[in-house]
Amino acid sequence: MRRTRLLLPTLRETPADAEAPSHVLLVRAGFVRPVAAGVFTALPLGVRTLRRIETIVREEMDAAGAQELRMPIVVPADPWKRTGRWEAYGEEMFKLRDRAGRELGLAPTHEEVVTLLAGAELRSYRDLPANLYQIGWKYRDEVRPRFGLLRGREFLMKDAYSFDRDEEGLRRSYEAMRAAYRRIFRRCGVEVREVEADAGLIGGQVNHEFLAPAGVGEDLFVRCDACGHAADLEAAAVGGLGAGAAPGPVAATGQPVPGAAPLVEVQTPGCATIEALSAFLGVPAERTLKCMLYDAGGAPVAVLLPGDREVDERALARALGREVRPFTAQEFEAHGLVKGYVGPQGVPEGIDVLADPAVAAGLDWVAGGNQPDVHATGVAPGRDFRIDRVLRVARVRDGDPCPACGGPLAIARGIVVGHVYQLGARYAEALGATFLDEDGAERHHVMGCYGVGISRVMAAAAEQHHDEAGLRWPRALAPFDVLVLPTNMDDPDVLRTAGELEAGLAAAGLDVLLDDRLVAAGVKFADADLIGVPVQVVAGRRGLSAGAVDLKVRATGERAQAPVGETVAAAVRALAAAP
């Protein structure tokens, strides 16, 4: 391929709205262009890299015995209503009506469609196990699309769905997919960690995320170096209570509590923040009680936690199964609450009170006084305020105890590039999908589902493989294998050699890009490093006068010379040795 015939617009400057390195570089190196918030056009280089990932995924899915089909993007609302996900997804799902007024959605995932298909076509135990997958664009109306392809509203996914006779079969299918995923990410050259995760809006009992560690990863995960436990942050937050460890609700009795100080109101002028309050009273932040108010899908909730902790709002949303957002000023007013000075003793009936275990277990809290510039000390659960539910939704911090072994947890950032779920019969039950088992009984299909974010893998690879100068694609994902770079375009020898090298490398089965532009060599070198093709072959007047060309391996920076006649073989070797 000749560069002058290729739409490959590179940019020197960082795009204004780009934060993540992958976003910056995929735009600068001409892989993508934005069309709307979270929506991109993939330019020819982007199409090439996406197709390489697709091919790896397809090969591994086929090798695992999965069958490719293709489900629609526009899906009818009805099955989604039957599973409850039409409402659960809420605004995160793009919804529309057709000209006849029928409700449709743009599918973020395809459990409903595939379960109905299985119910109709996988009617016998002889048809099971089956694993059906597709590769296609999916949609999610993100509140805040950002980081380019990492959190877009349109993204390329491989989604697979397994159907088994029973839980044991599901576990086998699940483990087969986990193994396929490990092969996929290894072949893609993307480093991943497998972590226990929260099931979110997909549901099911067991699930694992494949996280690609990266500085911009929006998904935090925790790792215990003592016992090896790993989990995503939301799962760690809400999963932090061991079985049976969560105390029940506590009523507000007004009765004395042994060892508790009396509740005393104190003047705290201008202390609407924990920092100000802590400094003013000389009390550590962790002894103050933070009372956060949210609208949770239309119902108000108060969340109590120590003043030095933050609410993990995604964990809260998942624990409640509803979207949450902080109270507006109007809502504080409507409930008679004073923003910045809310104490749990003043939270009216009708607002659910959720408390962190530390709050439930503590005494003598410093809380808001429910009037401006007033706080209360000696506030005690049970005596002064009720707790409707104890729930761990405080954001996990470095050093928090590991729920498995008590050792200190470490927090790292990662990009979710894969997610596998054991769903069980949840969808089959909601949609009446059954098969006839060997014993003549109708049983529900036992399902798993398995996603790979293909456009995210491209971005994650860019996050993991770049330097100051640009991208450094892993060999398997690069848009081209070799870049031929003639430096002296006015020298017929250079041009002829470059053309011969292009033909020779193509004949050796490599994808070759020839930078045939009439621009300065420095521009070509900069672009070569920016685009990140694994092997660069540089043909210049000086080298050729000695019968040699230069090779550079982009990932390592390693350089070598090769005689013209041995360049193709040298490039093939360099590529095979590249990461």
Place this chain on the structure above:
Amino acid sequence: MRRTRLLLPTLRETPADAEAPSHVLLVRAGFVRPVAAGVFTALPLGVRTLRRIETIVREEMDAAGAQELRMPIVVPADPWKRTGRWEAYGEEMFKLRDRAGRELGLAPTHEEVVTLLAGAELRSYRDLPANLYQIGWKYRDEVRPRFGLLRGREFLMKDAYSFDRDEEGLRRSYEAMRAAYRRIFRRCGVEVREVEADAGLIGGQVNHEFLAPAGVGEDLFVRCDACGHAADLEAAAVGGLGAGAAPGPVAATGQPVPGAAPLVEVQTPGCATIEALSAFLGVPAERTLKCMLYDAGGAPVAVLLPGDREVDERALARALGREVRPFTAQEFEAHGLVKGYVGPQGVPEGIDVLADPAVAAGLDWVAGGNQPDVHATGVAPGRDFRIDRVLRVARVRDGDPCPACGGPLAIARGIVVGHVYQLGARYAEALGATFLDEDGAERHHVMGCYGVGISRVMAAAAEQHHDEAGLRWPRALAPFDVLVLPTNMDDPDVLRTAGELEAGLAAAGLDVLLDDRLVAAGVKFADADLIGVPVQVVAGRRGLSAGAVDLKVRATGERAQAPVGETVAAAVRALAAAP
């Protein structure tokens, strides 16, 4: 691939809602399943055939120097408003709003997105010509989705867009695409006719459709065997007036017209139809004047044509650039018109009167009397009624004169599988897309656009290649090359041979399906013919006892025997010779 590991549900019965043979057979043979009106899931066989078409299209586009990119499906409304197509498409475009209330559409085509891209990235004459294409799913909210994949709401398209410096360059790009299209359809084994067509909502001056002749084709086209002229029916209808041949508007003066009979009202009880009127008065239908009333995008229009002709409503819509629908009973009443008895002499001001050239040229029309059970004879244009615009929108009929040579036109049905347009600078002007020309001037890109309906090609191939027993895929589009069919599943020799044949055929580079089900041979034979794999290899006990297997070419029905050891070579030859 083993049949027992493949989701390939075949049906004996014709699906209730399926009319077109391709729809019936693609469902019965397990290629697709409906999900909603005009929306399908492609099962594994459908995915395989679609991918084969995709591959042919991609190879020919790449060979023609086009570059693959991928534009979003969800597109912002704004550029569509700037080109006027947001409104022009109306309800035919799926529209939605995101959570922030911004208007979005599901793209039926991508002129807006690609023109903005060209304006940003193809900034110099050196970047031109360029041809950018993609293969992806597109959306159209059809009033009446039908015929399966032929008129769906979700369809797989290849769309390409060429950018040139001038009209001459555009013509070169256009002809290169027409040549590529001829190669594509020839390779796909789909017979096509190239016809001059109407530009519809895409626009531009010159365009051609590639129509695959088929009995169910919704697109009629006309062909003149005398001069070779061919056009789609709507183009033939509205294009039927030679340049300068259309007379201008005619005012209603009330002045006598030489040779015209006087207007006389006659009682015509119960003659609300042309047939009844013609029989009652003994006047041929072509002497009566039909006055049809439509709402055209909010404005009322009356269309006059001889009683024996029908309005081509799609041609009318295209000629007006608006959607049209017949008047409702309420609308007749609101305008003081009597349905079934409307004559042009009674059409009030405010309703545009469009007349067929035959009406404008005629005299002594028998028209409605504008009261129940009354008609008028001797109705004359100019004297008794006005004509605001002469327009040919009567549906073309077999034997109508060819606009090019006057010879008789023949009408045939076809499926539009490709459409190419010379757009000119229309989109570039609307969206301000320019490049810097050699002389330093900013000029608008001169564009062409080129579509292939990939899912339609699959359906068109099924229409052209089937018989009573099922599908007969052209070699290039078949989901598998060879089907191996063991008839005696209880015979170890048969099973072993079938397995060896499967391996041998796969080693020869063929896609092989082995029907390993434990069902009667008759069921397998019926399924084999239904699915339409080009070559069947039948291994049975009787044949094997003589060391032979049977081969059958599905398209021709030709049968042969081959010694077991020569079966692979025989199958390869049979496939190469198959259509």
